[in-house]
Amino acid sequence: MGVSIISLVALAIAGLAFYKVVIYPCFISPLAKIPNAHWSVPVSPGWMLWKRFRMQNNRTIQAAHERLGPIVRLGPSEISVNCVDGGIKTVSMFTMIGTKSHSVRKRMLSNIYSKSTLQTSPHLRVVSNAVIYDRLLPILHDAASSEQSIDVHDLNQGLTMDFVSCYLFGLQNGTNHLQDHEFRKHWLHMYLCRKPFEFYHQETPQLIDWMECIGLRLIPKYCDTANDMLDAWALDLCGKAAQSLNSTDPTVEPIVYKQLKQSLDKQAAKEGGPKPDPAEQQNDIACEMYDQLTAGFETSAVGLTYLLWELSKNPDLQSKLHEELMTLDPPIGIPKSAELPPAKAVDALPLLEAIVTETLRLHAPIPGIQPRVTPSPSCSLGGYDNIPANTRVNAQAYSLHRNPEVFPEPETWRPSRWLKEENSTVDLEEQKRWFWAFGSGGRMCVGSNLALQETKLVVAAIYSNFRTTIVNDDGIEAIDAYTVGPRAEQLILKFHPL
């Protein structure tokens, strides 16, 4: 009698577990109506985790959308959308953890990164003149005169770090990675050595802790050393900026650092609490600055590398671009005969704009998933209703940018698709709606205007003065990751003076 009651209870528990783990997610959950990227996804996240571990996320999701349409299920509680209406337009409004403080912080910085501020900023003007005329063009000119080739991917990573750090902290306090090749190499090594372990931080953060509990390290010690070095580096930059707070000289004033510090002081005063501890506040600012530096340098460098690669394969387009650049007044010449032309004039060049946009479409530096979480109690996406709260929803530029109905022959790099006058059939507005290189909504890239202004200026400076040809592009294909880059981490070009 006793045994049969125990058996019945065990059977009921097993039945309930089977219902919860198999029957409900496979047949009853509203997610069950969404096509499965793999047969196992309703019951396990294992298949997608494995793909991510093997660095196949972007291509796997893209293949699923090509096969199954604009919304696919990737796990028991994970889906991916690949459409604008009922897709990214809705998802952009979904939240992530810590949203309130995040949006307050973002508001503190939005003005300093607006297009009009950047185009008229005396600080960015000083930085641009120094980086282009004193650092970049002499390096390219020397290499061209001695017929030496250049690893432009390495160079771009120095160039973009200099741009962003000098804007954040002032020209005097920012980096000089372009000219300090040794330190650039060391810094990049420290930064990049942690990349292979990003998977664990993003997808299985608990595993890192569990392993540590049993005395095993999932993340090697050298990553801790690199993190310590990078933290100290960011703190050092902030320390220098703190010394320059009272300056109004545009070569010295740390404009972004100062804006954040003053806004935090003001917020603390408004809240009426005790004055923030200076060391704690400095650490907080250093974290924010570090995020901006790293978010800003790598992405812009990757975009530039692919742009130079595509143009180097297109000598005719280089000539057309050169012609367009010769309309700038004053032109960007070597040796320097005048200040750089106004940023607004560079921004208004249509072919340059089309080349930059098309590069960010086909070679989006962040093509990978931007996960959000569905709100309570439920929502509708891609024509499916009642999607439960706390479902992870991903969208990725990699797939949005490859919709052949919006971007015919999506794998072809064709800037003319952004030029209405050359292509009367093109629906520019629709293409812009699907362009997601900078994301959208509350988490949209804060530095998109800075990235576009600096990229256009660098490309304008290069093709006003040089022709480029490929020496070695082996391994130029992008890795499959959240932030991409050439598999070989290099692109060797030759610069020919015009």
Ligand code: HEM
């Ligand atoms: C071509 C260059 C760039 C690309 C393609 C790019 C792209 C992106 C993308 C896709 C996101 C995530 C958006 C989302 O989650 O929806 C992002 C976030 C961010 N980007 Fe950029 N970015 C670039 C340059 C920059 C620059 C120059 C800065 C310098 C300040 C910057 C700072 C940031 C920051 C701070 C975030 C986090 C924003 C947040 O969490 O609210 N980015 N970027």
